[in-house]
Amino acid sequence: MQAAITDQLELAKITPYKVADGYPSEEYKEIIPYKIKRYSEYHCENEWEGIIIHNESQTIMGDMGFRVRHEIEDELELGYSIAPDFQGFGFATEMAQAIVGWGLKQPGIIKIVANCDASNMASVRVLEKAGLKQVKENNNKIHWTT
Structure with a gap:
């Protein structure tokens, strides 16, 4: 994460992968110190x-993960980003479906939550x-919420 900043x-x-143009986004760079x-x-x-790796090109194309939501230990908050050149191909959807399913199987977790801008129709669909x-x-x- 420090290298991404x-x-x-x-x-x-520091990775064996190429890095997609636009990754990490400026917005993501701003929150990395908080995440660290x-x-x-x-x-x-x-x-x-x-990080999300595009297998074919071996490129870092995004990131996805959870954090404990407001210290409510039975809920996880989902967050993600995808580099611009990789948006619109279903990668975020594929990862979100997988990670939400995985998150709900974690001991003590009963709910996944998220938020997005109302104008961000791509995230709404994901x-x-x-x-x-x-x-x-x-x-x-x-x-x-789930």
């Missing part, structure tokens, strides 16, 4: 976060296809 070249140096801090406090979250249902909308954010 620095730049794509640094990330590519969380991982030191909530060690279990290290197991719930990962979350719907992953089996989440809209529970409310406020401040241009849609809140989802």
